[in-house]
Amino acid sequence: MNQPPLRIVHCFRSPIGGIFRHVRDLAEQHSKAGHKVGILCDSTTGSAHEDRLFEQIMPYLELGLTRLPIRRGVTPGDLVALSNSYKQIKALQPDILHGHGAKGGVVARVIGSLLRAKRYRVARFYSPHGGSLHFSRGSASGQLVFAAERVLDRMTDAISFVCDYEQRTYENKIGKPRCHQTRIYNGISDRDFGAIIPEVGAADFVYVGMLRDLKGPDVFIEAFAETERLVGRPLRALIVGDGPDEAKYRQQIEMKGLARRIGMLAAMPVREAFAKSDIVVVPSRAEAMPYIVLEALAAEKALIASRVGGIPEVLGTESPALVEPGNVQALASVMARALTTPGWKRDTMPTPDSFRQRFSAVVMARDMEALYRDRLAQL
Template structure:
C-alpha cells in the first residue's frame, strides 16, 4: 500500500504557525513514520519559518520556493512526486492544475469554512471552485464540506499521541490567533465574572492591543508561542470561544494530553466533544453556559477531573490519533494514485 505512494509532497503557503501548520506537521510525521518519503514544500519563502525548523528537527525534508507558478512547475517536473497533498488556498490554486497536466495524483484538504473579506474572498472562491481538479478532496468539518462545490470526504484532523504525557495543570487557557472569528474577547468576559480566577491567553493577532487595553488584572497575555510543548503541562482547561471553526488542532492537542475543552458548538467540534464526558459543548454565544462550565471545572474534585481527562485522552487515541487516521489516508492515496 505505502509503496504506491512512496514520494509524497505536502504543499502549502504559510508565513506563520496555526491550525493548518500544526496539521501539516502531524501529517508529515505520520506519513514518514510509515516509511514514506515526505517533503513539505512551501510555495513561498517567508524567511525562517517555525514549521520548517520543527520539521527539520524530525528529519523531514523542506523545500522553499519563490512564490512563482513556474518555480512550482519546474520543481514538480524535476522531482516527480507520486502524490501531492495541498493545504491552503494558494497551494491548491497553483498545484492542482499543474498536477493534473503532469499526470501527478493530487489531494486537497480544506481547513476553513468562515467567510473571507476583500481579496481573500476571491482567493477562497477560486480555491473552492478549482477543487474539482484534485483526485480527492477532504474537509475537516461538515460545515466546510457543505461549502465545497465538488465531491469531497469528511476527514479527521489528528495528532501523534506517542510519548505525550497527561497534563496535571490548572491554568484556564485560550490558545490561538487573536482575531474576530476566534472571539478572544470572550475570555475577558469570563475574567470579569470570576475576578478571583486567573485566565491565560496564548497567541497573537490583530486584536491583541485592544484586548490588552480592556483586560482586567487577572488576565495574562503570553503572545505567540513557537512551541506549546512546555505550556500544555500547565493547562487544566482549554476554552475555545470561537464564532467559527473547522476541527481545531488546538483542541486535539489539548485533549491528547488529558485537557478537557469547553467550546461552542461550531464547525466540527460536535464530532469531538461529548458534553460533560470529555469536555463541554455549548450553544453558540451562550456565555452564561460557558461561565458555568468554568465553575464546574474549578469546583470539580480529583475524581471528576480524572474522569474528564481520561475520556479526553481516550477520544483522541481512538479516533483522532495518527495511528487511527494516517493508515486510512494512505488507503485513499493508494486508490486514486493507481
C-alpha cells in the same frame, strides 16, 4: 505485494496552527513508511517557534522544504508565487500533490493540472481545513471564493475532509464535489498522549492558539472578566500564541484593567503551554477540526470549547463543555462551573482510552496513503 514508495509534496500557505500540525504528522508517518515527502509553504509567516518545528520535521523531508512568499489575500503577486512554485514542484517530480487550505489548494491543483497537461502522472488532492468554507454565502467575497472552488473541483482527484462537519459545509456552500471525496479524521501521535500536571502557580485558564479574531481570544478575555464576577474572586489566565491581532488583545486587556491577571506569552511547544493550566479554553468563532482540541484531550486537560466545526464530533454533540460561538455569558458560565464543580473534568471529558482509539496519527496516515494510491491508480 510490496508497492513502490510515493513522492508526496504538501502545499499550504501559513506554517502556523492546525494545517502545519496536520502536514507534520502526515510527513513523519509517511516518511517512516518509506515514502519521500516534501513541503512547499509561505516564507513570510512564522516565528522562532515555527522555525524549531521545521528543524524537527526536516529529517522526514527527503524532498526538502521550499519556502516562497505566498500572501494571505488574493493579490497580483499570486501569479509570481504560482510561477515560482511550478518550477520548484516540477523539479521534485511528485506522484502526489496535496494542497491544504484555500491557497494551498490552489497551488496544488493548478500546478498539478499544468503538469498533467505535460503528461506528468501526478494526482491532485485537496483538504480545505476550514479555509474558504469560513466565508459567507451572502457576501460578494464568499460568492467569488465559492465560484473559484467549483472551478478547482474539476481539477481535483480527491477531497479529503477532516470531519463530517467540513464535508457537510462544503456541500452546502459550494455543492457536492464532482471528484472523489472522503472523510479522514485528524490524528495525533503517541507522544502526544499522557496527562500533563499543571506547574506550581498555574493559571486558572489558558488559551493556546493563533491571535486572530476567528479564534476568539477577544471572547476569552471578556468571558474571563465575567467568570471573575460569577465566582466572586480574582482569577488568573494566560494567552499563549502569536498572530496578527496581538496588539489589539493587549489593548483590550489593558482597557478592562486585567493586565495583572491575564498574561500573554509567545507561541511555545503545546505541551509546555498545557503545563500553564489544567483548563484549556477554545473560544473559536469557526473551525474545521482543530488540533488544539485533540492535543488538550490527549494531555487529559479539562476542555471548554465553542460548538463549531468538528468539535462536537470529538466531545459529543450534547457535551456540557460546549458553548455557542461568541456567547460571552455562556462561556463564562461554563468556565465558572469547570473551576468550582468537583469532578467536572472527570464527568465531562471523554475517557483517555476511548479518545485514543478514534484519533490516531497512525490511522490517519494509513487511510491517507490508501486514498493516494487508489486515486493514483485511476490515472
